Amino acid sequence: MQVGIFRCIRVESRLTDQTELLTTPLDALHREQGARMVPFAGYDMPVQYPTGILTEHKHTRAAAGLFDVSHMGQVRITASNGGSLEEAARALEALVPADIVNLKPGRIRYTQFTNAQGGILDDLMVTAMGDHLYLVVNAGCKAADVAHMEAHLADSCEIEVLSSRALIALQGPQAVEVFARLVPDAAALSFMQSATWDLDGHRLLVSRSGYTGEDGLEISVPGGAAEELVRRLLAEEEVAPIGLGARDSLRLEAGLCLYGHDIDAITTPVEAALTWSIQKRRREEGGFPGAETIQRQLADGPGRLRVGVRPEGRAPVREGATIRNTSGDDIGVVTSGGFGGTVGGPVAMGYVAEAHAAVGTPVELDLRGKGVPAAVAALPFVPNGYRRCTSRKREVLNHERQSLQHGP
Numbered sequence: 256m257q258v259g260i261f262r263c264i265r266v267e268s269r270l271t272d273q274t275e276l277l278t279t280p281l282d283a284l285h286r287e288q289g290a291r292m293v294p295f296a297g298y299d300m301p302v303q304y305p306t307g308i309l310t311e312h313k314h315t316r317a318a319a320g321l322f323d324v325s326h327m328g329q330v331r332i333t334a335s336n337g338g339s340l341e342e343a344a345r346a347l348e349a350l351v352p353a354d355i356v357n358l359k360p361g362r363i364r365y366t367q368f369t370n371a372q373g374g375i376l377d378d379l380m381v382t383a384m385g386d387h388l389y390l391v392v393n394a395g396c397k398a399a400d401v402a403h404m405e406a407h408l409a410d411s412c413e414i415e416v417l418s419s420r421a422l423i424a425l426q427g428p429q430a431v432e433v434f435a436r437l438v439p440d441a442a443a444l445s446f447m448q449s450a451t452w453d454l455d456g457h458r459l460l461v462s463r464s465g466y467t468g469e470d471g472l473e474i475s476v477p478g479g480a481a482e483e484l485v486r487r488l489l490a491e492e493e494v495a496p497i498g499l500g501a502r503d504s505l506r507l508e509a510g511l512c513l514y515g516h517d518i519d520a521i522t523t524p525v526e527a528a529l530t531w532s533i534q535k536r537r538r539e540e541g542g543f544p545g546a547e548t549i550q551r552q553l554a555d556g557p558g559r560l561r562v563g564v565r566p567e568g569r570a571p572v573r574e575g576a577t578i579r580n581t582s583g584d585d586i587g588v589v590t591s592g593g594f595g596g597t598v599g600g601p602v603a604m605g606y607v608a609e610a611h612a613a614v615g616t617p618v619e620l621d622l623r624g625k626g627v628p629a630a631v632a633a634l635p636f637v638p639n640g641y642r643r644c645t646s647r648k649r650e651v652l653n654h655e656r657q658s659l660q661h662g663p
Contacts, residue, residue, distance in 0.1 A: 279325035280421045280478040281485060288496050296394035298326040301498040311501035312596035315467055316637075319427040320497035321488055324466075328397030329417040329475060331663065332408065333387040343388050346411045347381070350404070352524060352543045354534035358383040363447040363464055365532050368403060373523040373545025373552070376403065378514055382449045382462065384662045389449075389460065391422070391473075393514045417663055421481035426471030426505075428640055429493045431463070434472055437487065441472065446641040451662045454484070460663050463642070466502065468509025470640040475663050507602060508595045510563060510634030516574060517561060517590045517604055525552040526606065528561045528634075559587065560612040563632035564603040566592075566620055570627070571601040577621040578607055578629075586611050589620065597637045607631065 276299040285292065290301035301323065304311065314320055334342035344355040353366035360383050368376040377396040382389040392400045397416075404414050425434055435442040438452050444463040451460050460475040476484055488494050503513070512518045518527050523545065530553065537543065538553060552558075566572050571593050578587035587607035595602040603620070611618065616631040 277326075279323055280481040281323045281325065281423075284482055284485060285323065285496070290496070290498060293499070295499060296326055298394065300326060301496070303498040303500045304496050306495070308498070308500035308504065309594075309596050311495065311497045312504050314495045315427045315469060315497055315501060315505055316597050317427065318493040318495070319425055319430040319433050319471075319491075320467070320501070321485065321494050322424040322426065322497050322502055323421075323485075324424050324473070325421040325478070325481070326394040327422055328390075328392040328394065328400060329420055329422060329663065330390040330392065330397075330401065330404070331387050331415045331417060332390065332404070333413045333415070335411055335413055338411075340383060340386055340388070343412055344383070346408050347388060348537070349543065350407055351379075351381075352533045352537050352546070352549060353381070354536050355381060355383075355388070357534075357536070360385055361449055363449055363462055365447075367518075367524055367529070367532070368400065369524070369543060369545040369549070370520055371544050372521070373525075373548035374520040375514070375518045375522055375524065375527065376400070376520055378512065378518060378529075380462075380464065382460075384449075387662075389475075389662060396514060417475070419478050420475050420663055421478045422473060422475050423481065423485060423488075424465050424467075424471060424473045425488060425494070426465045426467040426469045426497075427493075428470055430469070430471040431642070433488065433491045433493050434461075434474075436491070444472070445643045446470075455480070457484075458663065466509075466511060467505040468511065468635055468637060468639045469505070470642045501596075504593055504596055507591050507593055507604065508597055508636045509639060510604065510636065512561075512604075513591060522606075523549055523552060523557065525549055526557040526559055526561065556609055558609055559606045560609050561590070561604060561606055562612050562614075563634040563636060564589065564592075564605055564618065564620065564629050565632040565636075566601045566603060566622075566627050566629040568627065569600060570622060572603050572620045572622050572627060572629070576603075576605075578605055579619045579621070579626070580611060581617055581619065583619075586618070595636055602632075602636050603629075604634070 285301040289305045293302045351366040367378045380391045449462040457480040462473045465471040576589040589605040592603035619626045
C-alpha cells in the first residue's frame with residue numbers, strides 16, 4: 256500500500272532538475288525525527304516518518320498531523336503608490352476567474368491562474384488582508400507564477416515573495432483545539448478565514464484551511480521562529496509529524512487536485528469540476544484569460560469531467576491507466592490513484608467523457624494490461640471535517656481584523 260502512495264512523489268522528483276536541493280527551516284528537525292527525505296519540487300522534503308504512511312494518514316484523520324509545507328510559495332501583492340486593497344484585487348482579477356474584489360478582509364478564496372485557452376497554469380489560495388493580498392502558490396510552479404504576475408501586474412502592483420517565512424499545516428479534528436492552547440482566539444476562525452496574532456514576539460498569519468479534507472490550520476511564521484513553534488506543537492500528545500506520502504493519500508481521499516496531475520495547462524476549471532470556484536459575477540463578466548472558452552463550457556458542457564473512481568479489489572490503479580466503458584471503448588484516463596487509508600481500499604480520480612460521468616456508472620480500468628471493474632464515485636471519498644464558527648465567535652475575529660494590515 257505504501258509503495259503505491261510513493262509513486263506520485265517519485266514522479267514529481269524526476270521532474271526536479273536541480274543539482275542542489277533547497278531545504279526548509281525545519282530540515283534539521285525532520286532528520287532528528289527520523290524522516291525519510293526525498294527530492295520534491297526542488298526541495299529536500301520528508302516523505303514519511305518511522306511510523307509509516309498509513310499510520311500517519313490515520314493519525315491525521317483521528318487527531319492532529321503536522322506538515323511542513325514551507326516549500327510552497329508565499330507572495331504579497333500590494334497596489335502601487337499606496338493604492339487600495341480593491342485596486343490590488345482588480346489587478347489580480349485580470350489573471351484569475353475568481354471574484355477577488357468582493358473578498359472581505361480575513362477571507363480566503365481558492366482560484367487558478369488561467370491561460371488564453373482557459374487551461375490552468377496553477378491553482379492558488381488568495382487571502383484579503385487589510386491593505387494587500389496574500390497568496391499561497393504551489394512549490395513546483397512558484398517561479399513561473401511570480402514571473403507571470405510580474406509580467407502582468409508590475410505596472411499596477413508591488414509583488415513581494417515572502418521567502419523568509421515558513422509555512423506549516425496542522426490538520427485533523429483536534430488540530431484547532433491544540434493550537435488554541437497557544438493562541439486561544441484561533442478557535443474562533445471559520446473555514447477559509449484568516450487572522451494574524453503575535454506569539455512570543457513573532458507575527459503569525461493563521462488560516463483555517465488545508466489540503467487534507469480535515470479541519471485544521473495553515474500557519475505562516477517567520478523562518479527563524481518555525482522550529483520553536485513546531486517543537487511546541489509536537490510536544491502535545493495529539494500531534495505527530497506527517498510527510499508528503501500521507502499528505503498525498505489524504506488529499507486524494509478528499510478529492511482535492513494535485514497540480515501537474517489532476518489539473519494542468521490543457522485542463523480548464525470547468526473540466527476539472529472546479530466550477531464552484533468561479534463566482535457568478537466572473538462567470539457573467541469574464542475579463543480573465545480563457546474566459547470565452549470557460550463561459551462556453553459553462554453553457555454547453557465541457558466534453559469531459561474530473562470524477563472519482565472506485566476500483567474493485569485491493570490493488571490501487573495508478574496515474575495514466577486507461578478508463579474504458581463496459582463495451583471496451585476508451586473513455587478517459589486516471590490522473591491520481593492510490594490506497595485510501597480511511598476508505599480501506601483503492602481510490603482514484605480521472606477524466607471521462609461527460610456522458611459517462613454520472614455517479615455509479617460502471618467502468619473498467621487498465622491495470623498492467625488486465626481489466627479491473629470499477630465505478631464512477633462521488634467526491635470526496637470521505638466526508639470533510641471543515642468547521643464554521645458561530646456568531647458569538649465572530650466578535651473575536653472582528654477585533655482581530657483590525658490587525659490584518661500588519662500581516663506577513
